[in-house]
Amino acid sequence: MNSKENLMFWQMVSVEQKKLTRRKILWIELAVVAAAAVFIPLVIYMASQSDSSNVVITTDGPVDDMFTWPSALNLGIGLASGGGLGGLLIVILIGTLTAQEYGWRTMQLWLSNGISRPVLLLAKFAIVLLPALLFVLAPFVTGALTTAVFTQNLQGSLPFAEVDWWQAALSVLRTAYTLLPYAALTFLLAVASRSTVAAVGGGLAFTLLIEGVLMQLLGLVGGTWAKVGQYLPAGLSNSLAALNRVSAEAGSSLVTPAGGVGAETAVIGIALYTLLFVGLAVLAFRRQDLTG
Numbered sequence: 611m612n613s614k615e616n617l618m619f620w621q622m623v624s625v626e627q628k629k630l631t632r633r634k635i636l637w638i639e640l641a642v643v644a645a646a647a648v649f650i651p652l653v654i655y656m657a658s659q660s661d662s663s664n665v666v667i668t669t670d671g672p673v674d675d676m677f678t679w680p681s682a683l684n685l686g687i688g689l690a691s692g693g694g695l696g697g698l699l700i701v702i703l704i705g706t707l708t709a710q711e712y713g714w715r716t717m718q719l720w721l722s723n724g725i726s727r728p729v730l731l732l733a734k735f736a737i738v739l740l741p742a743l744l745f746v747l748a749p750f751v752t753g754a755l756t757t758a759v760f761t762q763n764l765q766g767s768l769p770f771a772e773v774d775w776w777q778a779a780l781s782v783l784r785t786a787y788t789l790l791p792y793a794a795l796t797f798l799l800a801v802a803s804r805s806t807v808a809a810v811g812g813g814l815a816f817t818l819l820i821e822g823v824l825m826q827l828l829g830l831v832g833g834t835w836a837k838v839g840q841y842l843p844a845g846l847s848n849s850l851a852a853l854n855r856v857s858a859e860a861g862s863s864l865v866t867p868a869g870g871v872g873a874e875t876a877v878i879g880i881a882l883y884t885l886l887f888v889g890l891a892v893l894a895f896r897r898q899d900l901t902g
Contacts, residue, residue, distance in 0.1 A: 622733030623761040639699045647686040647749030651677040678761040680773045686753030690846035691747040692788035705809030708800035737896035774858040781854035788847035801891040849876040885888040
């Protein structure tokens with residue numbers, strides 16, 4: 611892009627961000643994921659403290675780790691991953707926002723004002739970074755505040771020294787990054803179909819059914835085919851998520867997780883998926899007839 615297009619791009623990004631923050635769907639979804647980060651540890655805590663409870667809680671470590679610091683700080687981060695609730699919410703958000711632009715004819719309006727098609731579409735996708743980050747930060751903060759109460763009640767103080775805040779911040783960024791392929795795929799479907807139903811439905815079908823079933827089938831086949839599943843968006847997201855940690859006593863986060871690809875491979879793979887889907891969306895948009 612030349613200097614004029616660069617200026618238009620950043621102006622469009624500013625406009626799109628303001629539009630995004632005014633949309634109710636963003637705040638509703640943030641409330642949903644934040645509430646989930648409060649509800650889950652609350653239920654586990656109440657179940658563990660009830661003498662008459664028949665609830666069986668399965669965990670690899672002490673039950674208290676699920677609702678006390680520092681281990682409990684991982685809950686909100688994991689909840690918002692690409693393969694979790696965050697992936698579903700980003701699909702619904704991007705599919706709805708992008709496809710509705712066609713019905714409202716805002717695409718045609720911007721193009722008639724001299725904005726080029728690639729600049730317009732790239733600016734619309736650039737704002738995905740904001741909700742991706744918010745979808746991780748919201749449950750992390752609300753989950754941290756909720757489990758802080760439980761930790762204070764059970765331990766008498768908050769173990770700030772046991773929390774590696776730098777690694778926690780990196781974990782938030784890693785998790786937000788895993789949302790990008792799902793946002794990009796939904797963005798492509800929205801542009802290609804111009805339909806909210808097709809975009810959201812297609813994105814959810816890929817996330818919940820196609821990708822999940824395909825990874826399981828490849829795992830059952832084993833051998834080289836099982837390794838192929840590691841290079842799907844979910845496999846790459848799981849590899850990055852395995853590096854997340856918040857405890858200062860945990861091991862190095864640079865070690866390749868067992869059964870997954872390396873961190874560099876996962877980062878590059880997610881970037882390639884995102885660029886591929888966005889690139890195809892731009893190509894489809896350039897060929898669309900928007901005069902009708």
